[in-house]
Amino acid sequence: MNNAEPVIADESGKPLGTVTPDAARPGEDWPPLTIRRAVIEREIERLCDISVPENGRRQVQFIHPSANPATPGLNPGVRVMLEVLLPGEQTALGRHNSTQVNFCIRGAGTTVVGARQVHFSQYDVWNIPSYSPYRHVNDSKDVQVRLTYSNAPLLEMLRVHLVEENPLPGASLELAAASTPSANNRGQSPFGTFAIGDDGAHLMPYETLISPSQVDSRALHWPWAVVQEKLDQLAGLGSEYTGRRLYLMYNPMTGRSNGTTPNFFATITIRPPKIIDRPHRHVSSAINYYFRGSGYSVVEGQRYEWEAGDLMVSAPGWAVHNHASYDEPVYELTVQDQPLHIMMESLLWQESMKEPAAILGSAVGFATNRAAG
Numbered sequence: 258m259n260n261a262e263p264v265i266a267d268e269s270g271k272p273l274g275t276v277t278p279d280a281a282r283p284g285e286d287w288p289p290l291t292i293r294r295a296v297i298e299r300e301i302e303r304l305c306d307i308s309v310p311e312n313g314r315r316q317v318q319f320i321h322p323s324a325n326p327a328t329p330g331l332n333p334g335v336r337v338m339l340e341v342l343l344p345g346e347q348t349a350l351g352r353h354n355s356t357q358v359n360f361c362i363r364g365a366g367t368t369v370v371g372a373r374q375v376h377f378s379q380y381d382v383w384n385i386p387s388y389s390p391y392r393h394v395n396d397s398k399d400v401q402v403r404l405t406y407s408n409a410p411l412l413e414m415l416r417v418h419l420v421e422e423n424p425l426p427g428a429s430l431e432l433a434a435a436s437t438p439s440a441n442n443r444g445q446s447p448f449g450t451f452a453i454g455d456d457g458a459h460l461m462p463y464e465t466l467i468s469p470s471q472v473d474s475r476a477l478h479w480p481w482a483v484v485q486e487k488l489d490q491l492a493g494l495g496s497e498y499t500g501r502r503l504y505l506m507y508n509p510m511t512g513r514s515n516g517t518t519p520n521f522f523a524t525i526t527i528r529p530p531k532i533i534d535r536p537h538r539h540v541s542s543a544i545n546y547y548f549r550g551s552g553y554s555v556v557e558g559q560r561y562e563w564e565a566g567d568l569m570v571s572a573p574g575w576a577v578h579n580h581a582s583y584d585e586p587v588y589e590l591t592v593q594d595q596p597l598h599i600m601m602e603s604l605l606w607q608e609s610m611k612e613p614a615a616i617l618g619s620a621v622g623f624a625t626n627r628a629a630g
Contacts, residue, residue, distance in 0.1 A: 278605070278614070283576035284557030287323045287332065287542070294566025297339065301363075301402055304341040312422060313348040315341040316405075321570060330410035332542040332570055334594045335521060338405040342366065342395035350392045353420040355409045356518035357385040358506075360590055362548065363402035367394045370476035380481035380548060382506045382525070382590070384518055386474040390424050404546060404568070406592045408520040472510045479506045484525055485588075492529045492586065499535060499609075500625035502527050503591070513618060516596030528552065528587035534579040539606040541595040543572035545580075550587030554580045577610065 276282075304315040319337045320329040331337040342348070359368065361377050368375045368383060370391040375383045385391050395401040412418035446462035453460055484504065491502035503526040506517045517523040528550065536555070551564035554571050556578040563569055571591075572578045598604035599618040607614040608623035615622060 281575045283573035287573040289556045289561050290321055290570045291561060291563060292319055292568040300339055301341055305400060313346055328410040328413040331544055334408060334411040335592060336407045336409045340403045340405055342393060342401040344395055344398050347394040348392045349423055350390050351422050352388050352390045352424050354387050355407045355412055355418060356387050356520055358406045358517050358523045359383050360404045362404055364399040365397040366401045367396055373476050375476060375478045382479040382523055384477055386476060474510050477508055488525060488527045492527055500627060511596055514596035514599040520597045521592055521594045522596055524591045526589050528582035530582055530584050530586060533581040536577050536579045536610050537608050538575055538577045540574050540604055541593040541598050542574040543591055543593045545569045545571040546590045548588050550582055550585045552582040552587055554578060
């Protein structure tokens with residue numbers, strides 16, 4: 258087989274496809290997109306009427322028209338699936354090296370992840386770690402509907418999204434045990450990791466390279482009944498408050514990258530009536546699901562109306578945007594690929610268009626006007 262010919266960048270030395278911050282065109286390259294409640298309800302009804310697939314997964318994917326057909330997603334790095342289970346149904350066991358955030362928009366049920374059972378209700382959030390065998394079960398009397406967010410498009414772009422149906426019980430543990438002759442030898446070297454010079458540079462041996470420190474990656478559950486109680490307390494922040502009234506569904510294993518999974522975060526926001534956020538922008542791309550209330554977003558100067566039940570790509574990467582509520586409180590789930598950008602040192606963020614941007618996680622971040630304590 259002949260080697261493929263490389264694409265040569267132009268003679269200016271600037272890689273093709275790069276832009277300066279002021280020349281980005283997020284409103285044109287990946288414009289906002291709203292999937293209306295009526296469309297979602299129509300798909301739910303259709304999925305309920307089809308014959309149950311062999312793997313039990315009644316599902317449909319929402320794809321942005323700007324997406325690469327080979328790596329479809331609702332934004333470049335996040336796939337959003339609408340999934341339905343009828344009472345008494347369950348999916349086949351499966352696993353993949355993508356991570357997921359699940360959000361129940363109707364009904365209730367149970368997700369079995371490894372040895373854990375997550376019993377969920379409407380508006381609960383829970384995650385599924387990479388390569389953890391799992392299945393969804395509808396053990397309720399109502400139709401179960403979930404939105405599932407995953408980083409599959411990013412892995413497919415890298416051509417390393419590995420998906421397995423019906424894995425053998427304990428296969429992942431057996432694989433780990435078989436990969437090394439002795440667990441007692443893992444990470445050990447007669448030389449260790451050591452500094453060279455005074456500027457912080459180190460050398461690390463191969464034994465440590467292939468056996469990094471383990472982080473306990475578990476399925477976590479954020480019940481809406483608990484989250485709402487805490488969230489509603491933020492409604493008391495006055496109209497002069499410059500931040501956003503939200504809580505991150507934080508997974509401690511993500512550390513300083515502030516994630517629900519290592520790839521993205523899920524936050525739930527409350528917007529009291531007639532609140533208008535100040536314009537801001539960030540490299541991370543945002544997908545909002547509005548489950549109560551109505552309002553509008555202004556993205557790159559264009560106004561977009563939304564209401565409860567709408568799913569929206571509300572902020573393409575580096576698009577100037579802000580959101581506003583109408584005459585009743587708004588609740589919304591937001592998923593962004595912010596943690597990935599923090600770890601890549603690429604999270605350029607501009608909290609106010611009157612302030613300069615900063616690389617969050619590497620430079621000093623921003624503050625709100627909320628009083629301490």
